[in-house]
Structures are given as C-alpha cells and as structure tokens.
Amino acid sequence: MSKIPFKAGTMLYPLPAVMVSCGQTIDEYNIITVAWVGTLASEPPMCYVSIRKSRHSHKIISQSKCFVINLTTESLARETDWCGVKSGRQHNKFVEMNLTPVKAPHIQAPMIDESPLCIECEVVEVKELGSHDCFIARVVGINAEERYIDAKTGEFDLEKAGLLAYAHGKYYSLGSKLGFFGFSVQKKTAKRQNKKKN
Amino acid sequence: MSKIPFKAGTMLYPLPAVMVSCGQTIDEYNIITVAWVGTLASEPPMCYVSIRKSRHSHKIISQSKCFVINLTTESLARETDWCGVKSGRQHNKFVEMNLTPVKAPHIQAPMIDESPLCIECEVVEVKELGSHDCFIARVVGINAEERYIDAKTGEFDLEKAGLLAYAHGKYYSLGSKLGFFGFSVQKKTAKRQNKKKN
Numbered sequence: 450m451s452k453i454p455f456k457a458g459t460m461l462y463p464l465p466a467v468m469v470s471c472g473q474t475i476d477e478y479n480i481i482t483v484a485w486v487g488t489l490a491s492e493p494p495m496c497y498v499s500i501r502k503s504r505h506s507h508k509i510i511s512q513s514k515c516f517v518i519n520l521t522t523e524s525l526a527r528e529t530d531w532c533g534v535k536s537g538r539q540h541n542k543f544v545e546m547n548l549t550p551v552k553a554p555h556i557q558a559p560m561i562d563e564s565p566l567c568i569e570c571e572v573v574e575v576k577e578l579g580s581h582d583c584f585i586a587r588v589v590g591i592n593a594e595e596r597y598i599d600a601k602t603g604e605f606d607l608e609k610a611g612l613l614a615y616a617h618g619k620y621y622s623l624g625s626k627l628g629f630f631g632f633s634v635q636k637k638t639a640k641r642q643n644k645k646k647n
Numbered sequence: 648m649s650k651i652p653f654k655a656g657t658m659l660y661p662l663p664a665v666m667v668s669c670g671q672t673i674d675e676y677n678i679i680t681v682a683w684v685g686t687l688a689s690e691p692p693m694c695y696v697s698i699r700k701s702r703h704s705h706k707i708i709s710q711s712k713c714f715v716i717n718l719t720t721e722s723l724a725r726e727t728d729w730c731g732v733k734s735g736r737q738h739n740k741f742v743e744m745n746l747t748p749v750k751a752p753h754i755q756a757p758m759i760d761e762s763p764l765c766i767e768c769e770v771v772e773v774k775e776l777g778s779h780d781c782f783i784a785r786v787v788g789i790n791a792e793e794r795y796i797d798a799k800t801g802e803f804d805l806e807k808a809g810l811l812a813y814a815h816g817k818y819y820s821l822g823s824k825l826g827f828f829g830f831s832v833q834k835k836t837a838k839r840q841n842k843k844k845n
Contacts, residue, residue: 450760454752455791455803459686460764461694461716462805463812463821465661487685488657489697490776496659499687518659523825530831554652562648566658576783578688585774593653605653607660607815614661614812614821615828617805623661623812624822627721630813633729 459485462616466529468519468564469498470550471509473557478550480542480561481506482533484615485581486518494588496570499581505537510584514572515556519564523611523622528563530620555590565594565610657683660814664727666717666762667696668748669707671755676748678740678759679704680731682813683779684716692786694768697779703735708782712770713754717762721809721820726761728818753788763792763808 464484472478485499498516500507510516521529528546535542543550543561550559553569560567570586577583597606614621662682670676683697696714698705708714719727726744733740741748741759748757751767758765768784775781795804812819 450747451793452749452758452760452765452790453793453796455764455789455796457786457789458692459689459694459786460718460766460789460791460803460805461663461665461684461686462718463661463663463810464685465659467659485686485688486659487662487695488659488683489695489774489781490683490779491657492778493776494656495776496657497685497687520658520660526825527831530826530828534829534832549648551650560650562650566653567650568659576687578691578693578783580690581688583687585776588655588657591653591655591658592650593658595649595651598651598653605658605815607658608817612661612814613825616810616821617803618828619806620825620827620830622822622825623814624820627724627811627818627820628728629818630728630816631732632818633725634732 460617463614463621464616466521466613466615466620468521468529468532468561469506469516470519470561471506471513471516471558473513475550477509478543478559479506479509479537480532480548482529489585495586496568496588497583497585499578499583501581507582510572511575513557515558516570517553517558517560518568518570519561520566520610521613522565523613525563526613526620529613553590554592560592565597566605567592658815661812661819662814664719664811664813664818666719666727666730666759667704667714668717668759669704669711669714669756671711673748675707676741676757677704677707677735678730678746680727687783693784694766694786695781695783697776697781699779705780708770709773711755713756714768715751715756715758716766716768717759718764718808719811720763721811723761724811724818727811751788752790758790763795764803765790
C-alpha cells in the first residue's frame with residue numbers, strides 16, 4: 450500500500466446524516482440536517498451536534514438548550530438533503546417537506562414523526578471550535594417507531610428502518626451485513642466450549 | 648406513525664467503526680476500534696474519539712497526546728471487530744492481525760497501512776463524560792491510499808475503498824447511492840438557469 454498526503458480536512462466517514470429538530474413554539478420549529486454528530490459516552494448517554502454560528506438553528510438551540518436527533522432513512526433522503534441545504538429563515542421546513550412535528554415527552558423541541566427513532570437531547574455545554582460550535586448534550590429520552598420494535602424481545606430492529614449513511618458528499622443506503630460485534634472471536638469461543646464439553 | 652419510549656441510551660446510527668492506532672514506540676503500538684468518533688468542526692478540522700478509562704489505549708493516548716483514525720473497509724471487517732474486542736495488554740494487535748504500522752508524517756502514533764485513509768490527530772483537550780473520556784483533537788494530517796486518488800482531479804474516491812458502517816451491534820457495507828449533497832434542489836437550480844437562459 451502506498452500513502453500520500455491529502456489536504457487536511459474532514460474525511461471521517463461514513464457518518465449518519467440526521468435531521469435535528471428544534472424550537473420552543475410551533476412558529477419557531479425548525480429542522481437542520483447535520484453529519485457532524487456523534488455519541489460521546491454511554492453512561493450517561495451523551496452526544497453532540499456541531500452547527501455553524503450562522504445557521505438559523507444555532508440561535509434556536511442556544512436559547513432553548515435542547516434539540517431532537519431524528520435518524521433518517523432511504524425514504525427520507527430528499528427531505529434530509531433539503532433540510533441541510535435550505536434555511537429556516539426563509540422556509541418552514543416542516544410544512545414544505547410535509548414532515549409532522551410531534552410533542553417530545555421530555556423537552557420542548559419537537560420530534561419528526563416520520564423518523565424511525567428520535568433522540569431527545571438537553572444541552573449541557575457549548576464548545577466554540579472555529580467554524581462550528583459543538584453542542585454537547587445529555588440524552589434524556591429515546592422514542593422509537595413502534596412497528597420496528599420486536600414485541601417479544603423488546604429490541605429495536607434498526608435494520609428494518611433502512612438507515613441512511615453519508616460519506617464524502619453522498620448519501621447511501623446500508624448494504625450487506627458483514628458481521629455482528631464480536632463475530633471475529635465467536636469461533637474460538639465455540640471451539641473452547643466444545644473442548645470443555647469433550 | 649406511532650412512537651413509544653425506548654430505554655434511553657446510545658442509538659445514534661449508522662456510525663463509522665474506525666481503528667484508532669496509538670503509541671510512541673513500536674513496543675507500545677496499539678489499536679483500538681471505536682464507534683464513538685466524529686467530526687467536531689471543519690475549519691480548523693477537528694474530531695474526537697471517546698474511550699473508556701479502563702482501556703489500554705486510554706493510557707497510551709493520555710500520555711502521547713496523539714492518535715491516528717484509520718478508516719475501515721469491508722475487507723478489514725474481521726480485523727476491525729477483533730481490535731475492538733481484544734486488549735493490547737494481552738495482544739500485539741498489529742502482529743496478530745497482520746496489520747502494518749507505518750510512520751505518520753506529523754505525529755508519533757503509527758498509521759495502519761492497510762487502511763485506505765489515515766487521519767493524524769493531536770489531542771487538544773480531554774473531557775471526562777462518565778463512562779468515557781472524550782479526546783478532542785485537531786486533524787494535523789490526512790494520508791490517503793494513492794490508488795483511490797484520481798490522478799486528474801486529485802479527488803479521493805472513498806466509494807472505491809468499500810467503507811464499513813456500524814449500526815446497533817452490526818457491521819455493514821455501504822449500499823446503493825441515494826444522491827449527492829444538494830441533489831434535492833438540483834432540479835430547481837436547473838430550471839432557474841433555463842429560465843435565465845430563455
């Protein structure tokens with residue numbers, strides 16, 4: 450393999466492209482699509498979204514201190530892209546994209562009903578990092594589309610939702626399954642168990 | 648659509664599952680696979696990885712203040728999983744996974760030669776967030792596999808690399824392309840341009 454220097458930048462992919470919904474009143478409700486988003490810790494569950502100061506949602510979230518991360522799917526690809534390109538200053542994105550705001554159980558920001566999974570977040574800190582401000586947040590609620598939850602196991606089947614991924618300027622569906630977490634050591638475990646049995 | 652509360656947790660997907668390489672000497676070189684990783688800002692390019700205090704790499708990165716984010720691919724799925732399950736205290740992961748450490752141009756941590764794209768990072772701050780410490784870092788170099796760079800345009804074709812995505816305990820390839828950033832407004836722009844022309 451042969452590596453050559455590439456212009457320094459943001460080349461960490463694939464990422465989710467999520468629709469972040471915010472606002473404290475129906476008139477203020479807005480949606481911004483971001484890929485600079487991620488999980489920071491598991492217990493307590495914490496995540497972040499990074500948003501440019503110039504964006505309409507930046508002001509809203511700075512004031513309301515809360516937002517919802519709405520996962521996006523193949524069937525929401527157009528809405529996802531549009532909400533990242535357009536500004537809430539000129540457009541009512543819920544209305545124009547025919548998306549449905551629904552009351553979130555724990556915070557004032559609305560959830561997007563068409564999303565398969567909506568993560569309610571409360572901002573705990575804002576870090577200024579140059580082009581973007583990073584809103585560090587605590588996850589205070591998760592709301593999942595009922596039809597994707599297995600009635601027996603209670604597990605959420607994200608695979609059925611058809612999640613969308615973003616890489617280097619393009620949106621993709623998820624492709625074939627390559628394995629589950631821990632698959633690389635499963636054989637050894639099975640062998641060991643057989644050994645014990647024998 | 649009907650939403651029901653789901654146990655609060657970490658349900659933000661799909662994410663990258665990257666191999667983070669670290670260490671200042673060949674004896675110390677280690678690899679940890681993480682999905683709690685993301686881009687925080689574009690200018691300057693900044694990103695983070697979150698790692699539990701108990702992990703071997705946590706100590707190494709805390710001391711060396713640098714690491715490399717190595718993107719992973721379908722063909723590296725087994726190595727990616729294994730480096731997330733096993734500990735560098737018991738295993739020399741480079742040797743056991745037959746991965747090749749190569750000198751990074753800007754920092755002491757090694758790059759993984761088998762990765763299509765290696766992002767050199769310098770830690771600027773460590774945030775303690777409960778289960779995980781978040782290493783906030785500045786991107787100081789990107790090293791790309793030469794064969795994926797278009798000789799004419801200089802663009803890096805991540806699609807050819809066959810990136811791997813991680814969602815809710817499973818690894819996936821990327822599937823079909825759903826559009827490029829801005830595709831939802833392209834038609835309108837074309838129409839407007841035609842209007843201007845006419």
